[in-house]
Amino acid sequence: MFKKILIANRGEIALRVINTCKEMGIQTVAVYSDADEKAIHVLSSDEAVWIGSSEPLESYLNIDKIIKAAKDTNSEAIHPGYGFLAENYEFAKRCEKEGIVFIGPGSKAIKDLGDKITSRKLMVKGNVPVTPGLTSTEADVDVMAKEAKRVGYPVLIKATAGGGGKGIRIVNSPEEMAEACASASREALNAFGNGEIYFEKFFTEARHIEFQILADTFGNTIHILERECSIQRRHQKIIEETPASVLTPELREKMGAVAVAAAKAAGYVNAGTVEFLLDAENNFYFLEINTRLQVEHPVTEMITGIDLVRQQLEIAAGNKLSLKQEDIMGRGHSIECRIYAEDPANNFFPSPGKIEFLKEPKGPGIRNDCGAYSGFDVPVDYDPIISKLVVHAQTRAQAIDKMIKALKEYIILGIRTPIDFLLDVLMSEPFSKGDVFTNFIETHFSDWEENLNEKDIAAIAYVVDELCNRKIKADDCVSHTAQTPFNTLGNWRL
């Protein structure tokens, strides 16, 4: 096993990797930019290397600087996390060239699968069903419109280099084609440095179901069950769960087998995710393979007890998979909510700034992968994810109840979060029934408004706070002793 690795990422995912390394006795090296001097991954790692200004291209996206940091610290391997360089084949290739182990698949698989067109071709060859649409890129809007007519509207324009919901546009009619192509291409060019686009048929009522896979260098490939990720906003997942309530054991087995076949068709090694669309008739189509650890990997860990980062490290170190397909069992139900710095009452606009107070929910079956703390300044320069709140319970209904409780007890002051929005989604009837489709938010929550039904209590709290502050000045609200639970909770007994 490696003695020391570098983590080429920041925030909660860097911390997630560091945690497993600590358990395995692996030394960790963090990298950071100006904005992240006091970030949690810097504080938690064994070593930290400053790599540049806050601008991502000068730091977390800068291959030269990250390679230099790895060499300077004698790191044997690099974990890329998700986002940034995680799916950049040039980075993986550079690691290979420099003799540093890239904890992920080989650069060729990343390149093939990162290009949606190449991956579609690979899958067709491997007899994996893909969504109807183009299997080559197209710059001519007229040709796009003609082909879209053949497949049938609506269609989804996608960037070949895409990911994270960027460079995607739904087109409902030929008139919308030109503008959608232009803006998708521009967004893709900005996000990935490649503006090439194509389209796939868009299914208005479909589910997004993905399978976690693990593949070692000895040709062993298994799947670690599915994740249901249909609850999305602007093509970005916001709530994920496992198991998917729609899957029968037979369908799960069938899709799992296809996921393994897809990974094999791409020559895949390490942890990855095969994404499928499942239509209303339970037909499923290959969407893409994400060649990284997914944001939503914790729900899989919760129901299987498998540490996916540990598996990644074992595979990268050249060890054989210790798990067999028949060992993989899910127990209970797990749900994840993504907590972003964003304002749901203001069109989900990012809400960066200083976190004045943060209190994490606690209790059995609650996990919070959090990249922030009280006093941390959420930078404007990066993805606004603060944490991933995850619960595990015996049944789906119990998991929903647990998540509702946890969300209510999750306190973040100073920035706005979508906790109230997530609560309303979880408490809604279609969600509790499991009627989740990729158009769920648009259908049920497009005109969402804040539900402030305890205004009296909020008003009372304001006034009491004023009263206390006045009394503190007069020295009779709180005693001078330290404020511990023993003198603030009142009477209690064991």
Add this chain to the structure above:
Amino acid sequence: MEYRLKIQEETIPVEINSKEGNTATATIENREYDLKYTLISDNELHLMVNGKSVNVYLAKNKNGKTILLNGRTYQVQDMDNLPKGPKKKKGIDGPTTVTPPMPAVVIAVNVNEGDRVEKGQKVVVVSAMKMETTLLAPYKGIVIRVNVKESDKVMPGDILVDIDEIKDEEINELEN
């Protein structure tokens, strides 16, 4: 003691009478509340409201206090102690200038000088924290100056596009 508080667009009159120890009574319109309270820290307050236990979390900001209660965010303002300075027009009227709500990068400028724009027309696209946001024309008018170009870094308060407002009567005059 009496307060007039504002939450969302609602004004809430609160009368509070401090009692012995950490207790009080409050009246909001005709609703009576018996209160017992413990301040846990600058941000944490434990209340017993008519015998029911509630944990409330607060932070001061320039507009009053943000109060978190059972997962909901309440922005509470004291109407008799509003922040000084020019009142910002907000809510249904929307913004009155084309300015980004946070530090951002200009992705596209959709208008040219001299263009006539309708209220709500897409004027500039900016990107912040990897998300694209479209800034809209705050009113009907003529674009008199475009102050930015693609990939410019912009800050809240920067006026990206100057628009000279045309009132409906003026349009009638222009067209007649």
